[in-house]
Amino acid sequence: MKLNYIFGIFISITVMACNSKDKNLSVEVYETSAAGNKLQKVEAVEIKEAVVTIAIKPEQKFQEIIGFGGSFTESTAYLMNQIGEENRKLILDAYFGEKGARYSLTRTHINSCDFSLSNYSYASVEGDKELKHFSIDEDRDDIIPMIKDAMAVSKDGFKIMSSPWTAPVWMKDNKDWKGGKLLPEYYDTWALFFSKYINEYKKEGIDIWALTVENEPLGNDYNWESMHYTPEEMVDFVSNHLGPKLKADGHDVKVLGYDQNRDELKEWADVMYKDEESSKYFDGMAIHWYARTYDYMPDVLQYTHEKAPNKLMIQSEACVDAEVPHWNDDAWYWKKEATDWGWDWAPEEQKHLHPKYVPVYRYARDIIGCLNNWVQGWIDWNMVLDTQGGPNWANNWCLAPVIVDPKIDEVYFTPMYYTLAHFSKYIRPGATRIGFELDDDDLMVTAAQNPDGSIAVVVLNMEEKAKAMKLVLGEKETTFKIDAQAIQTIVIHSEK
Known part of the structure; x- marks a missing residue:
């Protein structure tokens, strides 16, 4: 193309x-x-x-609007290395160039996630509480080069939010990538981990704008990397460990709590924003859309805003999940054919929450609904996936706005790409x-x-x-x- x-x-x-x-x-x-x-x-x-x-x-x-954009996952960055230079430039220009979507708000993962090629951590040496062996080398082949190339293309620049899916397994009570909780004796080490991550990325010339404490603290049924928190546990970790550590180390970075679906947002808002002490290190809330396929839950968003009017609300992840991409078939993305992760397993009384839907509408409806209910930024998940909806070590296939076939070095810009550009290109940071x-x-x-x-x-x-x-x-x-x-x-x- x-x-x-x-x-x-x-x-x-x-x-x-x-x-x-x-x-x-x-x-x-x-x-x-x-x-x-x-x-x-x-x-x-x-x-x-x-x-x-x-x-x-x-x-x-x-x-005030912070921005719109997508995520630098290892899967996306790996695929960008598998295609030719012309198509790599095409995609970077499409997302970050002045004639493209002009993405202004992005996300990446700390340690591995499901859209990684394998499980990995920046702190792989067990018992290294002072993190003397901390290293971001895992990101040097793919994520870091892609971020730098995007920075070179972007005239106005863009913000980066970083999220961990799990701490290193040796810090957890179940010693597993999936599930489990952070052991209290490692709270300070885990806080140090965030600080070192920010420093190492800064050495690469990459500033981290915001952190979320944990991607999906309620878990994901042990399907891929995760680590569980209750709202009270997250407040404890941030108030007594992460917040003070970031402040002591001089990091000017936003800290966002929760980072999961809106259906339980009220409970988290009640705990995080209970009083000045519980909320002082939180700059806001990160949210996902996966609880339902079409309901942007305006009442929940309004409630959370009213609970803390001066705090941020950022939609930190969204994708059309549980689908393998349809290649060069624009019409499919406008049809009521896609399902979601709840289509097969949801009990009868919840089936209405997981109907078939039009992928383009799911994006446009949610972004408009979010903006009209105080959300300040909206971030898509993977920017680029292959024709299988991966690579993904957990076989958790999804759609992305841009699909590539590395075997023949071809690129397909789906209608979802243009849908996102309707917002990111024309509603600018500070609007x-x-x-x-x-x-x-x-x-x-x-x-x-x-x-x-x-x-x-x-x-x-x-x-x-x-x-x-x-x-x-x-x-x-x-x-x-x-x-x-x-x-x-x-x-x-x-x-x-």
């Missing part, structure tokens, strides 16, 4: 209102649709009477989510004002028919259409 073909799609067009000249609202409209648009320009259409009205309210201000009024319950909308004054409005139409729309900002307006089964980003430039 040629570079100019991929990035030739990022073309803007000015759409003018179909009424008096002084009320014209000049906007750029980009659309991705089941009909085949991929962030393509939308032609101006004269509409005498719009069906849907979206009124933008910039005076209504909500949370503020703003208000809007919408008179059609079948559409989903979010809006944000960027630091340069421009406003990005993202619209999702899941209906089987196109819709005419009128966009209103103050005294100005414009009309246009959104395709059936489509996502649009409308950019209103500042008039300064």
